[in-house]
Amino acid sequence: MIKSFIARLKQGHQTGKFPHKDPVMPDRFLGLPELSEGACPETCSACMDVCPTNAISHDADGLRLDMGRCLFCGKCQSCCAEKRISFTSQHDLGTFTREGLVRTAKSGYSYDIQPDKAISKLVGRSLKLRHVSAGGCAACELDFNALNTLAWDLARFNIEVVASPRHADAVLVTGSVTKNMLLALKKTYEAVPKPSFVIACGTCAISGGLYADSDQTCGGLEEVLKPDLYIPGCPPHPATLLDALVRFMGKKPR
Amino acid sequence: MEANFLTLSNPGVAALGNLPVVPLDELRRRVIINVNEEGWCVSSFFGVELGGRNLLICVLRDDSSSKLHLLGCEVGKSYKSLTAECAAFHLFERELRESTGIEPAGHPWLKPIRFNADESPDPGVTDYFALGGEGAHEVSVGPVYAGLNESGHFRFQCVGEYVHLLEISLGYQHRGIESMLVGGPTKKTLPIVETIAGDSSTSHAGAYCQLVEAMSGMQPSKYAQMIRGIAWEFERIANHAGDLGALAGNVAYLPTRSYCGRIRDDFLDMTACLCGNRFGRGLIVPGGVGYDVGKARAQELIARLDKVVPDLENALDLMFAEQSVLDRFKNLGAVSKETAREIGLVGMAARASGLSCDVRTHLSYGVYGEHPVEEVVLNGGDVLARARIRYDEIRQSLSSLYLLLSSLPEVSPCVSATRDISLPSDTIGVSLVESWRGEVCHVALTDGDGRFMKYKIVDPSFHNWFGLAMSMRDEQVSHFPLCNKSFNLSCCGHDL
Numbered sequence: 001m002i003k004s005f006i007a008r009l010k011q012g013h014q015t016g017k018f019p020h021k022d023p024v025m026p027d028r029f030l031g032l033p034e035l036s037e038g039a040c041p042e043t044c045s046a047c048m049d050v051c052p053t054n055a056i057s058h059d060a061d062g063l064r065l066d067m068g069r070c071l072f073c074g075k076c077q078s079c080c081a082e083k084r085i086s087f088t089s090q091h092d093l094g095t096f097t098r099e100g101l102v103r104t105a106k107s108g109y110s111y112d113i114q115p116d117k118a119i120s121k122l123v124g125r126s127l128k129l130r131h132v133s134a135g136g137c138a139a140c141e142l143d144f145n146a147l148n149t150l151a152w153d154l155a156r157f158n159i160e161v162v163a164s165p166r167h168a169d170a171v172l173v174t175g176s177v178t179k180n181m182l183l184a185l186k187k188t189y190e191a192v193p194k195p196s197f198v199i200a201c202g203t204c205a206i207s208g209g210l211y212a213d214s215d216q217t218c219g220g221l222e223e224v225l226k227p228d229l230y231i232p233g234c235p236p237h238p239a240t241l242l243d244a245l246v247r248f249m250g251k252k253p254r
Numbered sequence: 255m256e257a258n259f260l261t262l263s264n265p266g267v268a269a270l271g272n273l274p275v276v277p278l279d280e281l282r283r284r285v286i287i288n289v290n291e292e293g294w295c296v297s298s299f300f301g302v303e304l305g306g307r308n309l310l311i312c313v314l315r316d317d318s319s320s321k322l323h324l325l326g327c328e329v330g331k332s333y334k335s336l337t338a339e340c341a342a343f344h345l346f347e348r349e350l351r352e353s354t355g356i357e358p359a360g361h362p363w364l365k366p367i368r369f370n371a372d373e374s375p376d377p378g379v380t381d382y383f384a385l386g387g388e389g390a391h392e393v394s395v396g397p398v399y400a401g402l403n404e405s406g407h408f409r410f411q412c413v414g415e416y417v418h419l420l421e422i423s424l425g426y427q428h429r430g431i432e433s434m435l436v437g438g439p440t441k442k443t444l445p446i447v448e449t450i451a452g453d454s455s456t457s458h459a460g461a462y463c464q465l466v467e468a469m470s471g472m473q474p475s476k477y478a479q480m481i482r483g484i485a486w487e488f489e490r491i492a493n494h495a496g497d498l499g500a501l502a503g504n505v506a507y508l509p510t511r512s513y514c515g516r517i518r519d520d521f522l523d524m525t526a527c528l529c530g531n532r533f534g535r536g537l538i539v540p541g542g543v544g545y546d547v548g549k550a551r552a553q554e555l556i557a558r559l560d561k562v563v564p565d566l567e568n569a570l571d572l573m574f575a576e577q578s579v580l581d582r583f584k585n586l587g588a589v590s591k592e593t594a595r596e597i598g599l600v601g602m603a604a605r606a607s608g609l610s611c612d613v614r615t616h617l618s619y620g621v622y623g624e625h626p627v628e629e630v631v632l633n634g635g636d637v638l639a640r641a642r643i644r645y646d647e648i649r650q651s652l653s654s655l656y657l658l659l660s661s662l663p664e665v666s667p668c669v670s671a672t673r674d675i676s677l678p679s680d681t682i683g684v685s686l687v688e689s690w691r692g693e694v695c696h697v698a699l700t701d702g703d704g705r706f707m708k709y710k711i712v713d714p715s716f717h718n719w720f721g722l723a724m725s726m727r728d729e730q731v732s733h734f735p736l737c738n739k740s741f742n743l744s745c746c747g748h749d750l
Contacts, residue, residue, distance in 0.1 A: 004509050007572050011565055014516050026523065028530030028545065052445045071445055073536050078670075132398055133405045135427045138746050139452025139533050141402045146522070148402075149515030163400035179371035180426045181405055183378065184397050210446050216371050216430035235452065237532070238519075 015153045019252055023091065023239040030072045030087035031240075035063040037105035040084065047076035047085060053209060056085070061104070067093060067232040068101040068206040094231045094244025098222065101206070101230055119228065120250025122195060123169050126158040127249055129199070130168035130192060132185050135217055136175030136209075139235040140202040144174075146238045159245055165191035170228070176204040176211035177218040189225055199248070200227035201241065203234045258284065259314075259323035264617035265468040265685035266322055270699065273326045273682060275309065278334065281327040285312055286339045293318065295611065296598050297686065297695045299346035301329075301354040302708045308356055313684055313697060317616040322684050335361040342598030345716060353432075368749055369425035377425040378407060385411035385418055393731055397426045404745035410731055417734075420726040422719050427749035435709035439466060439540075439675050448535045451713055451747035453493055456485040456525075456534035457689030458711075461696040463540045464619060465685035469677045469698065470540075476624075477666035478542035480658050483621030484555075485525060485534045487651040487658075490690035492521035494644035494651075495566060497742045501641055502573050504736045505582040513569035520562045524555055542669040552662040559659075563652060570645050583638035587725035587737035590635055597724065600717045601692015603741050606643045607635030613688035627654055640740040647690075677704040689714060691743070713747030 016023055025031065040058040047056045047063075055069035056076050063084060065076075077085045095101050096115045133141055147154040154160070162168050165188050177185065189198070200221045203209040208219035221227055231244045246252045258280075260273050276284075288294040298313040307328050314323045327333075335358035336343040345367060347358040352366045369377040378397065385392070391412050397405035405426035411419045431446060447462040448455045460482055467474060474482075499514025522532040529537035529545045536544050573579050589599065594607035604611050612629040614622045630646040632639045679702050687694045692714030701707040722741045726734060 003572060003575065007509060007513070007568050010568055011513050026526040026530055028528075029526065030530050050441055052442045071535075072531075073445065074530075130398075131402045133403065133427070133745075135405075135429050135749075136746065137449035137452035137455070138404045138744065139449070139455070141404060142452055143522075143532065144402050146515075146519050149519055150512050151516040151519040161401055165398075175427070176429060178426065178428055180369055180377050180428050181397065183376070184405070184426070188398050210442060210449060211429045211434075214430040214434055216428050234449075234535070235533070 015150050018152070018239065018242060019246060025089045025091055025237070025239065027089075029089050029091070029237070030074045032088050032090035032093055033065050033067070033070070033103055034086050034088055035065060035103060035105045036084040038062055040082070044081075046079045046081065050075040050079050053203070053207075053212070063105060065103045066101060066207070067103060068098060068230060069203060069209065069212075070232065071203060071209065071234040091237055091239040092243040093233065093236070093240050094229060094247065096229060096248075098230060101232055115248055115250060117250070119197070119248065123197070123248070124250050127170065127245065128160050128162045128168045129170050129172045130165045130188060131161055131172045131174070132181070132188050134173055134175040134181040134185050134205070135178030135211065136202065136204045140174035140204075143235045143238050144201065144241055147242055152238055152242060154242070157242070157246055157249070157251070166193065168192045168196070170197035170199050171225070172199045172201055173205045173221050173225075174201045176208045176214070177221055177224055178216055179218060180216075182218060182224065185224065197228040198225045199229045199231065201231045202236055203232055206230050206232060209234065259325050262322045262324065262684055263320070264322060264613070264619050265464040265683065267468045267681060267683040270680045270682050273311070273324055275326040275328055278327050278329060281310070281312065281325055282334065282336060284325065285314065285336065288314060288323070289340050289342060292316070294323065295600070296342045296346065297322065297693065298697050298710055298712050299343060299350070300697070300708070300710045301350050301356050302699060303354070308354070310350070310356075311697070313695065315617065315686070315693070317611065320617050322617070322686070324682070324684070329356060331355070332357040332359050334359055337361050341596050345720065367425060368428040370428070377423060380423070382409050382423070383411060383419060383421050385413070389413050406745040408734070410726070410734070412731060415730050417726045417729055417731055420723045422723050424719070424745050424748050427746040429750065431750040432709055432711060436706055438706045438709070439677070444539065450711060450750065451715070451744040452533055453744065454489065454689040454691060454694065454713070454747065456482070456489050456538055457687050457694050459534070459538040460486060460620070461685045461687040461694045463538050464687070465683045465696050465698055466540045466675050466677065468685065469681055469683045469700070470675055472541045474542040475667065477663060478669070479621040480662060481528070481543045481547050481666065482538050483625065484547070484655060484658050485528060485537050486687075487655050488521055488525045489534060490651045491648050492518050492525070493690045493742070494648050495521060497739060498570060498573070498641060498644055500739050501583075501637070501736065502579065504739055505579055507573060507576060507579050510569050510573040513565060517562055517566050517569065520558070524558055527551065527555060527558075539669060540675050541673065542667070544668055546666050546668040547662060548665045549662060552659045556656065556659050559652070559655065566648070574642070574645065580638065582736070583641055584636060586637040586733055587729060587740060588634065588636040589721055589725050593724055594635060594721065597720050598717050599721045601688070601714045602643050602647060602690070603640060603692065603718050603721055605629070605631045606639035608633045611693070613686045613693050617686055619687065621658065625654060625657060637736055637740040679704045691715065692718065711750060713744060715743040715745070715747040718743050719748060
């Protein structure tokens with residue numbers, strides 16, 4: 001017993017300072033992409049050629065990067081001869097609309113579109129989630145589980161993953177929605193008391209990601225249920241996840 | 255006898271024409287003798303259509319000679335199953351039948367394993383084993399869970415409190431990876447390989463890169479190999495530490511659960527320090543590594559290790575000295591050495607049952623040739639052994655990490671992640687990597703244009719799910735979380 005007290009003293013206090021202080025991101029972290037203004041040379045397609053998920057394109061209006069498809073691999077950034085694409089270290093990427101994920105040179109901050117006031121009225125004080133893993137690689141699950149450790153201590157924000165859909169306010173979906181999980185996903189959604197919300201976590205859930213074209217998946221959640229919150233990333237960093245959830249509750253206005 | 259196999263090292267490549275194609279009787283005889291008596295293991299077994307013929311290809315791992323042995327066999331619509339004589343083939347043959355339609359005649363249980371979406375039955379609405387009689391009842395869980403877990407379905411046939419039989423039915427995460435890789439390599443191939451199983455991203459990326467490097471004759475630099483080794487060992491420690499914390503949580507020993515959860519996060523952050531991604535994505539690319547790791551970064555990582563290692567040891571020592579924890583772990587979910595051998599268990603679960611099977615030692619690849627690791631083998635095969643082996647492997651990985659990090663040069667060069675890869679035509683290649691969970695096996699066959707005609711992936715979970723089912727026999731249902739976590743297998747790695 002005494003040993004566990006000593007250990008407690010040794011281990012100290014390890015929980016991050018979010019939301020009072022922004023988390024320190026790794027120096028190589030690729031976050032919110034910034035695109036330069038103006039049109040690209042018509043003949044250049046270097047970024048499109050390397051993008052594994054066709055997330056980037058350009059036309060007369062300039063570059064467009066869809067964070068809902070992006071894997072944040074940074075290949076477009078490194079192959080652009082004119083350095084028109086740069087991934088910043090900004091981690092807060094979640095949006096409340098699908099369109100909000102599409103970046104152009106003119107897009108402002110992703111949270112310029114605020115969540116519906118009605119949402120924070122319903123879940124502003126506590127957000128209970130039911131999770132459905134609908135195909136993917138489980139990295140989203142692993143990084144969400146990181147929030148439950150004392151490094152992030154999710155319970156501080158009254159956000160909890162609950163053991164029954166009847167107790168939930170929202171369905172948290174990860175994965176590209178495999179056809180084999182469709183029935184379970186629909187049943188889960190129907191079992192959540194209304195009004196309820198849908199959260200798309202990770203690029204797979206938003207757009208199908210790498211599996212958008214597979215005949216074994218539905219190509220993302222959009223085809224099945226309309227998400228109320230989109231959290232991009234492959235997988236989203238725990239800081240991105242937490243920030244998006246807290247904002248969804250209306251707790252962290254910019 | 256060996257001359258009749260195609261014998262390769264790891265990774266190994268050969269012209270498809272050199273693969274011996276023997277009659278079924280001969281394949282059966284040679285394979286069964288070698289697996290049952292010589293201690294060879296089934297790394298991969300699959301079917302491929304080649305010029306209108308159905309070809310079965312068997313890849314066997316021989317630890318005593320550190321070689322891989324391949325054998326082909328032409329069959330029609332049906333052939334005599336190997337499972338009755340050699341149980342390690344049981345899941346391979348079910349998968350073969352599901353993906354190619356070739357019928358392994360005499361197989362005891364040909365239920366689909368991935369439930370291809372275009373065919374019936376569907377997962378969850380299929381037939382299951384059932385048990386009748388007084389006191390018999392059924393408990394079923396999944397595919398949706400109370401916490402954040404992958405989707406799988408478990409059905410326990412119980413007599414009273416005790417599990418008579420556990421049926422594990424997966425397929426919910428089936429994304430069609432193997433068929434998406436056909437026609438590659440393309441710009442999507444590596445990202446897809448990295449998402450076979452998120453917690454083993456660098457291991458699968460490593461297996462793929464080794465394979466295409468061997469096939470195309472690319473030679474990654476010594477330092478690139480070292481950086482790969484660093485990523486693999488970070489991955490191993492992060493997962494082992496996280497699982498030990500979860501095991502502590504399962505027996506309500508909260509101190510270790512809390513500390514290990516945070517410590518796992520620290521190791522993922524160290525991987526992110528290498529390449530920006532906590533799962534090491536984009537780090538391992540064909541030809542080398544996508545990010546340089548110079549002396550300064552290596553020093554930073556060593557400093558971080560110095561800070562977190564005492565915390566980790568403290569957290570683990572605490573748990574392994576706690577009698578109430580050890581009492582719960584001991585003798586629970588035991589898989590005997592004979593059973594492990596028979597069903598073809600791999601990785602740390604097999605080593606916890608006394609089998610020696612570490613690919614890093616027996617078929618060493620990459621950095622492990624120059625910096626060998628000593629294999630950890632324990633006896634018992636119970637939850638305690640599967641917990642202890644993780645602790646021992648963590649210690650070993652830590653010493654590898656310190657060694658590798660301190661031998662990195664001032665600057666280590668990286669290669670472009672977007673370079674084109676051209677593969678030779680009509681070639682077969684095999685590559686094995688020991689992920690934290692166990693043996694990852696990738697086999698590729700190219701067509702006349704040097705494109706993948708077949709890309710076969712075997713995640714360690716594929717071998718080991720049946721081990722979990724065996725460990726639950728005659729245990730209480732309430733022990734399932736603990737047994738499950740002690741293996742911590744991947745649904746997506748199995749379902750592909």
